[in-house]
Amino acid sequence: MKIAIIYYSTYGHVGKLSATALEALKEANVEADLFQVPETLPQEVLDKMYAPPKDDSIPIITVEDLTKYDGFLFGLPTRFGNLPAQFKSFWDQTGGLWANGALNGKPFGIFVSTGTPGGGQEATFRNSLSSFIHHGMIYVPLGYGEAFPLLTNLEEVHGGSPWGAGAYAGADGSRQPSELELKLVQIQAKNFASVVEKFTSTKPAEVPAEKKVSEKVAEKEPEKVEQSTARQAQQKPAVKEDDSFCSKCIIM
Numbered sequence: 001m002k003i004a005i006i007y008y009s010t011y012g013h014v015g016k017l018s019a020t021a022l023e024a025l026k027e028a029n030v031e032a033d034l035f036q037v038p039e040t041l042p043q044e045v046l047d048k049m050y051a052p053p054k055d056d057s058i059p060i061i062t063v064e065d066l067t068k069y070d071g072f073l074f075g076l077p078t079r080f081g082n083l084p085a086q087f088k089s090f091w092d093q094t095g096g097l098w099a100n101g102a103l104n105g106k107p108f109g110i111f112v113s114t115g116t117p118g119g120g121q122e123a124t125f126r127n128s129l130s131s132f133i134h135h136g137m138i139y140v141p142l143g144y145g146e147a148f149p150l151l152t153n154l155e156e157v158h159g160g161s162p163w164g165a166g167a168y169a170g171a172d173g174s175r176q177p178s179e180l181e182l183k184l185v186q187i188q189a190k191n192f193a194s195v196v197e198k199f200t201s202t203k204p205a206e207v208p209a210e211k212k213v214s215e216k217v218a219e220k221e222p223e224k225v226e227q228s229t230a231r232q233a234q235q236k237p238a239v240k241e242d243d244s245f246c247s248k249c250i251i252m
Ligand SMILES: Cc1cc2nc3c(=O)[nH]c(=O)nc-3n(C[C@H](O)[C@H](O)[C@H](O)COP(=O)(O)O)c2cc1C
Pocket: 008, 009, 010, 011, 012, 013, 014, 015, 077, 078, 079, 080, 081, 082, 112, 113, 114, 115, 116, 117, 118, 119, 120, 169, 173
């Protein structure tokens, strides 16, 4: 079982959540790799946004890489309650994988970052789902479970929801993911790995091919089938043998 954590991050918050998810998976002896999607903004714009340099030690994901993994954790900093264009731009190159069903049935989870509470964490989960659902991928939420005391904690401000872990960056990006938010992404990563393991270790059940209706009737009421076959033989339509379009065309 191999999991890929794939993220975009301008200011490092989702980068931190992603690195924490990776550590949690390694701790649990799960084979996992961390990737970032390619940046699409010109350096001049990034400078004006006060974006720090990207961590060059983290490889850039390619479309081909995706086929090597059994499950995916996607790290998404919100953009107006939706996934960032950088991630969408990468994902929009996966049409070939979509067409041949390469990612069909593969589980995925999402974690997010927003500036503030009410900034659209849950909207980001929901709005990004379509990109992955069209591939036939299976969404694995965080849920409550082990995360219950953290998600229901009203003593401190925190991101995250049953949809997945989440951090608040603050309106100016100065807030860092809290201990609670980092714990949530650790729980999510481990929970996700246990689900992917179930998917990869389960032998597909041998489902017998569905019988035709006529076969089912033949089993239940053989005499009806005999009568019907005799009737059909009498009513057999004429076949025009030398038709110029098709020698087997049936004249109605
Ligand atoms: C174009 C743009 C749109 C944004 N839209 C929202 C938003 O709708 N709600 C919100 O809370 N934060 C919004 N933010 C703030 C980012 O979500 C925040 O900077 C990000 O979560 C920080 O993660 P990062 O450090 O990994 O880049 C926006 C930021 C940018 C640049």
